[in-house]
Amino acid sequence: MGHKLLITGATGLVGKALVKQCLADGYTVHYLTTCKSKIVSQVNYKGFYWNPQENKIDIACFEGVEVILNLAGSSIAQRWTNAAKASILSSRTEALALLYSSIETHKLSVKHVISASAIGIYPDSKTRYYEEKFQGIDSSFLRTVVKSWEGRLKPFQSIGVKTTALRIGIVLDAHEGALPKIIGPIKHYFGAALGSGDQWQSWIHIDDLVHLFMFVLESKLEGIYNAVAPNPVQQIELTKLIAKILQRPLVLPNIPEFALRLMLGEMRAIALESQRVCASKIQDAGFKFNYLELEPALEDLIA
Template sequence: MRKILITGATGLIGQEIVKVCHDQNFDVHYLTTSKKKLSTQENYKGFYWNPSNNEIDERCFEGVEAIINLVGAAISKRWTDSYKKEIISSRTQTARLLKTTIDAHGFPIKHIVSASAIGIYPDSLINYYEEDEKEKSSSFLGEVVDQWEAAVDEFSSLNMKVTKIRIGLVLSKKGGALPEIAKPVRFGAGAAFGNGEQWQSWIHLEDLARLFVFTVTNNLEGVYNGVSPNPVSNTELTKAVAKVLHKPLVLPNIPKFAMKLVLGEMHILLFESQRVSASKIEDAGFLFEYHHLEPALLEIFS
């Protein structure tokens, strides 16, 4: 039986990846900072860690051939100065703890597949970003992803394959941004943000989970965009949500300054534009279940 270690397994994306792993006969070990979330089922075993104290139960690595690394503080919370530090350290400190423990004990792990984000690409209405893009965003998100990926790259010094999945807007009814986008629409108060032209590179949660496991089973290395093949504008996204929920869109677009007042610096999550290509992962043989936005939303809201 093949074994995978997952960090962040109890989060939105992690839970879906666990399902895919079990469907494909992988045993799952997972790390959690909550002793209440420890489980000892035959194919799903939890191990405690406390990265801020450099504490980890190294038994989590026993028999593991690959790591799926999803851990990181949520970015959809107000970015105070102290929380910004937490966003970065929750990604970099954890990676360092994993690496030093593997190194110290000589665990023969072959592969790490880590979450990353399309926030590394600069804000643009005209560019179409592929993985080899050299220019990086100067925003706080760009800085987070840059440091996050650098921490993950360190694993190559242990002769491990390193894969980074740059995730776009994840669509799910269980959490993430979509329920927040849908809420005002349901009350007849939905509207696009700013001029509505900014690109949203999205992916259905089920496709994203399969994509992570696909990179493990196919030994893929390097950077892959975790987005569907058909990005949409913010206006198209808002209209599609309204259509699927059978609600009218009557309000004018929400101006940027209004959202800045409500959300602070985090408002860039709604206004940054990144049109991102999925062709590299498709060329590697991955088949998307949800290519287009409307069928994805119909499945989610059905």
């Protein structure tokens, strides 16, 4: 039997795929969930309740655990009301804070925390090519969230726990997340590029992201890594490729920015911001992507 892992956010898009891989690789998975109805208890897969915003956690979840994979966070794909914004931030910062205080208080034997982060830490730019060492984060909402989120990894380091932050790009999955939302309108003949269409979108195939987490886990890599495929594309290209694969024409003009502002409010940033992100650091560490280019990734997911 392999080692025991603790996964937070295990019931989400990335979490479900990651759990499947961990179990296939012989790990025992403990997971934390904020939803009591999602708790199951099997030999290799056991759920525990927590609520970071209320500082509640079932401490039994840590039994025998040396590595934590942290994916918890309330979805950013909701209208950014003040309450939603507070929850987007605190669900992430409080999750890491509660994991830390549990480890510190109970002198637990956790050795490595591998946490999701996001490319939303990089400012909107059509021309920059972002490496992990980039400094110069602005004060927009997404930047503030991701910066505070990554900041909560520092206390672990001070008690000798290794940390890794994976700055995840747009995760492409056949059933959940961004891709089905983009595919829907194109399939029904009203697909169009968003805004100017020339904003860079740094994507990653869900299978590669799962393998990337396993790679970091098994090679005990520390530090900050971009988790994006090596070939980001501009939004118009993504739209065109999907239309080509679905054999649909793209007849409508781009959806203008003001319409997206009306439809999405401040959250339009997700669709309109441009982040061209570099994958070299993780490749130099030895990680091999299965999906380097967008077209085969989309063909695999849409077929």
